[in-house]
Amino acid sequence: MKSPQALSYLSSSSHISILFYGLAITCLTSASVSASYGGNETDYHALLSFKSKITHDPYKVLTSWNHSFHFCDWSGISCGKRHKRVTVLWLDSQGFEGSLSPHVGNLSFIRMLSLSNNSFQGTIPHELGRLSRLHRLYLDENNFNGDIPTNLSGCSNLELLSLSQNNLAGSIPKEMSLLLKLSRLAIHKNKLTGGIPPFLGNITSMEMFSAAVNPFGGRLPDTLGLWKSLMVFQCGSCNLYGSIPDSIFNLSLLVNFSLAENHLTGSLPSEIGVMLPNLERLQLRNNELTGVLPPSLSNCSKLRHLEMSQNNFSGKLAIDFSKLRDINIIRLFDNNFHGNGEADDMRFVDSLKNCTKLVDLEISNCNLIGVLPISIGNLSNQIEFIHLGNNQLFGSLPSSIGRLVGLTNLNFQDNRFKGKIPTTIGKLQKLQYLYLSTNQFSGPIPDAIGNLSLMTQLYLHNNKLEGHIPSSIGNCKQLNGLYLADNRLSGNIPKQLFQLPSLNYFLILSQNSLSGSIPSEIKNLKTLSYLDLSNNNLSGNITSNLGECISLTTLKLRGNRFQGVIPSSFSFLGGLGVLDISQNNLSGRIPQFLCKWKSLEYLNLSFNDFEGDVPVEGVFANASLFSVLGNDKLCGGLVTLELPKCKETGSKKKRVPFFIFVIVIAPTLLIVLCCVYLLCKKKRNSQQSQSSGSERFMKVSYGQLLKATDGFSGANLIGEGGFSSIYKGILDSDDDKTVAIKVLHLQTRGAHKSFIAECEAWRNIRHRNLLKIITSCSSVDFQGNDFKALVYEFMPNGSVHDWLHSSENTSKMNLLQRINILRDVATALDYLHNRCQTMIVHGDLKPSNILLDADMVAHVGDFGLARLLGIELNQNSSTGVKGTIGYAPPEYGLGSEMTSNGDVYSFGILLLEVMTGKKPTDDMFNDGLNLHKFAYMALPDHVNDVIYDDAIVLQSTEANAKKVEECLVAIIKIGVSCSADSPPQRMKIEIVVNELQRILDVLQNI
Template sequence: MGNLKNLLVFNAPANDLGSGKAGDFDFLSSLSNCSRLQHLGIEFNRFGGVIPNSIANLSTSLRILTLGGNQIAGSIPEGVGNLVNLNRMDMRENFLVGEIPISIGNLQNLEGLNLISNHLTGKIPSSIGNLSRLTELYLSNNKFEGAIPLSLRDCKNMQKLHLSYNKLNGSIPNQLFGAFESLAYLTFSHNSFTGLLPSDLSNLKNLVELYVDNNNFFGEIPKNLGESSELTILFMEKNSFQGNIPQSFASLRSLEYLDLSNNNLSGTIPPELQKLPFLVSLNISFNHLEGEVPKGGVFKNVSGFSFSGNEKLCGGIPEIELPKCFGKVLSTKVIIAVIFSILLGSILAVLLVYLSWRRKCGNALTHVALFDDGFLRLSYKELLQATQGFASSNLVGSGSFGSVYKGVLHQQEKPVAVKVFDLQNRGAARSFMAECKALRKVRHRNLLKIITCCSSIDYQGNDFKALVFEFMPNGSLENWLHEQHESRYLNLAQRLDIAIDVANAIDYLHHDSKTLIVHCDLKPTNVLLDDDMIAHVSDFGLAKLLSSDTGNLGTDQTSSSMINGTIGYVPPEYGMSGAVTPEGDIYSYGILLLEMITGRRPTDDFFQDGLSLHHFCKKALPEGLKEILDFRLLEEIDQYRQRIRSQPNLEEQILECLVSFTKVGVACSAEVPGDRMSIKDAIIELHATKARLLRTGVYTRDRG
């Protein structure tokens, strides 16, 4: 290649070049003869070994150097500083170690630097401040430590700054962000930053996405943050912020996602938040908020509003089932009346329970023993009438433990799903109890909402057990993936949304519910879709409640021999007498994602002779992904490519999103539990993928 003295561009991405071993970069020395070379691109191949010092001898005309997505080890050579005309350098997703060389500051024409997902250490060099033309800096997913260098403020053209998932610490000085007038994307989540959030963030008038979550920030949220009127995503969860939610947030008219959960916020919820026209997701869980919950905007969407862990909230729409709000001062007469009513009600309740026990002689579990008074009480007769005698015309599904019927209760206009357990089947009664225990204390927008249970006797004197759920009109994910109907098709954006919904449900069960719950049977048939195509995880018949302090099985669970699960989705360790763990759900979730991407079930006859869905997808990444995609996704990409010819790189951009999507599925379904991606990391990766997909301009934010 050294004889190609007039070579301008050598670009060979996403091939199978290299051996993954030392010596793969020996060809670089010959390229030093190509004095006019401007573009060297070999990203997403198999190049291994270290980058040789001879890289310093490449043409000073070189403008683009992309080595990302290989297997490169060693450190970044100091000699890269000789490539003074570089506009873009991309070495992401390798195994680079050591520190960023100080000579990086020589690249004063550099506009984009991407070192994401390596093993780089040390401090971020202050010499980066010399890169006055820098618009994009990606340093996430490394091991950088120390403070952000103040010299970074000299990069006044910065538009995207990604510093998340490192070991950065200390406080962030106020003078740092004030100069970044063009900054649109800023993330420094998952570090160890402390102190107050810098107030000069308000200078970022063009900021679209801000992630400061999972740090140690404290103090009040800056009120002037409400001046960043272009913000669409604001994640501030898992810090120690105090005080009130700023009233100024009402000015964030473009805001779509706001997460303030797991802080120490107090006071009331600003009612102005209900007027934000695009806000679709608000999480204020686990703070110390009190007072009335508004009823408009995002607050009237149960699936988009999370508030658990705030014991003093009241009001809101009936569906969230909070206590009614009372005035701050009650008269003595009112207090006496309330106390008297409670005492009288308690006496009557005890009397009714006693009479019921006497009448049934203990033959059936009572509703009161299973669910508290916050749930609707229903009799066998009422369920019989609601389903028209459990008519076959109302049957919507059946499983190993019973059948599900569509019905309408006389107390409600909306249809419900009535799951009737076939108690002749072994394990059905235990499945009923497992679902009751798991569901009576959980509430999340992505879990199927239980309305009540019924444990009684039928007209023949037989035990009768049923659960009543909110009805999901769009059926299961299984039907959407595998039924070949033109009207039932999930585009890529919808699949990502569903993946995020299910991940949020798992995250809640594993980390935010009062008792850690392992679902044990995640699969497409147990993911149901509502009118807005929002996913709800269902069927907790195999769920295991783990003790919150030890993570061990509760007393009602024993060994993995009790685990039934579903073939193809059960993690391999469960078949080797492994204990039930949250990582088992992560495995099932990963398989579910890969099924969404390929359109193939893990039990497909295609997977034989040691080939599994996990290995099938892992082997295809990244360059062979198109060969394994669900054919409907391929058709979708082709249709967009033909319709939007003004974006020549559109297909490549969509495929990059699919690669990221698939990588999450592969990482979650790793065979060894300790190697699996955490559900929180999966959520972050999927949100980032969705954001990149939306920026292509061909998908809308509408989920319908």
């Protein structure tokens, strides 16, 4: 039995144990709370509320925002060392979508809040006005709407406020004037109205004010002259009017002054250069300013960018540019500079020799009169643009121009230059655009033009040039536009000109004295859009090879001596909008295919020798869209044409008595039917194959194909698909042509329909980026079994799939090759969808169906699942196979019919695969992640992380690295847009072609 003392001890001991246990529980609980918010529950819950309003977090930035870490260790958060309160919330460019939680206003210790370049929507919470310690607020580049909150004035310590590039409306609130510490205010690119209020002048600490691209209206208040510390003032495109207040010209610290694209009037103070000595950028373009451009601008020795174009400045251009050693850009075009009729307006050129950093000189359309000094050749070798067109310059073009080896764009059009084009032009190796049109240049086009291998567009029209078109132009491998009209050129058109596959924009040779026929090589210009050979002395038949220029939208051949009929190959030019073949010696009937061209907007057949009836369908149904004047043998047509009625093709015959039919006609008909039956039976038993195409396809037999492939040897097997096997073979012909032979597996269900679909598709299409079919074979093999095969041109570089994924192919495609291939495929789709007489849906676009020739030009093949709009080729049902898993759009899986939008989706996946090297069926794509989302999540700042390998990144200088990255981002954006789940949201294929060409142009100039 325990003593009372012992019991007392035990009792005390028990109490102490309980106490210690309770303390332990408390400590553990506190430790758990501390891990998440360290005792500061307000900041913790404010951040969780911020997170709850984010509906899309593509880079999983907020995954670290959980109970396992103290919120000071969360991504984008910085805290004060002493109190562990949030001082910085920095989450720029994270792809966030959602709204901004008003609970952010509870982060009372925050000094910087930056959410730039996301996709926040809704209004800016007025609770932000509670953040009295806030110094910097960045909400720019989002989708905020509504007004600027008035109680932002509660942020009394605010020094920087950036709300630019949103959808904010209303006026600038008066309460803004209470932010007396504000030094930088950026509100550009919104929808703000109500003018620039005078009360802003009260914020005397202002150093930067950027409000461009808002529909403010009103005048500039003179109270802005109180901003004595102002260095940047940007209010371009604000619908401002009236004069610029004098007080603004007293802001001597101004470095960047821009009021471009307004309606400002009045003149500039003559001493502006003395008053604003620190100017580096002066932009007053697109206004209505008058008076003299002050010579005192010569005193702005720091000036880098001078842009005063599109105003009404007059008087002599008297700025001494020799003092502006740092000047980079001079744009003064569209003014009225002149020297009171004196022919010495060009003396300012002499003062430019000290401007060693000058890149851009544009003083076109300024009424300048005078001779271009030889000193033009003393300008900076860094200069890239010289635009002096639309003036009254005369005399010869100095040969010293050839010293400006950095030029990419030279424009002297619409002047009065005489004499020969100097041969030194050929030294400008970087030149891409040359405009010498509408002058009085004479003599020949110099052969040295051919040295300009980067030339993109050449304009020499409306001069007095004579002699032959130099064949050296064929060396300009980048040329996409040539304009030589209205000269005195003679001789034949050089065939080298038609061997430029780059020539896809325009070729205009009209109003010359060119002779001979159109060279057959014109068939190479398969992407040319505009061709004008009018008013020359061209003769002979119009070559049928013109029918291969399938991208033509305008064709003008008027005023020549062409004869014969309109070639039947013109039926392939279904994309023409304008066809003018008037004033020739053409004859024959008007082809019926002209009635079927839906895009044709104007047709001129006048003053030829056409005969027969004029159709009344298509373009011929509207008399204002066509002309057939001067064709005396035509008849019929619309009543408004007042042509004679067409005669009946034969006299009416007496009805033949029935007994004569029985005695004479019936036996004859019976004999004919018997002959047809015997002929068909003989054909079926014959071993000779029959081509599925027209007579232009060669005929091959089963035996020939067997021999060509060495008995369909496995050694010659180069590919297999669901319906076919493909063999490499050599046809026994004059040139022993290497071909690819696609043998159908007729025992496979759907193979026969696939064969029919492909034959029908190839019968209707021809394009440089489509695989060329040679012939087809439909016969029986030596065992009497049905045999069907298609014979194609062999592609020596295999398929895009081989280059991307084959372990045997160790070569890599560089970036330009990949984008060229994508452009080729997009061009082919654009043709199939928009430029065929009947729209064709490919239905199975994927890397293995994109084949590469010896020059790595892409050719789309395999039309086994193709469908002509309105014509079932393979009888696809809603439950049939449509496309390939991973490349087929999601709507096909829901039973939708095949459409051009489906092809665009497949192209988007193809693009992303080419750029990332990831198949859409890659093992990494699971749990909701697919190739589309993989690429989307990388935009815009992590694109380099998903690009296939280092081999495709161009070797570029640091200066060009940004351009390359921008191009990569633009390419991935195209793929993401094309592969959107919703068909209406997918990019149009014609826009894809233009965008890829633009990207190629940028990369090729790096």
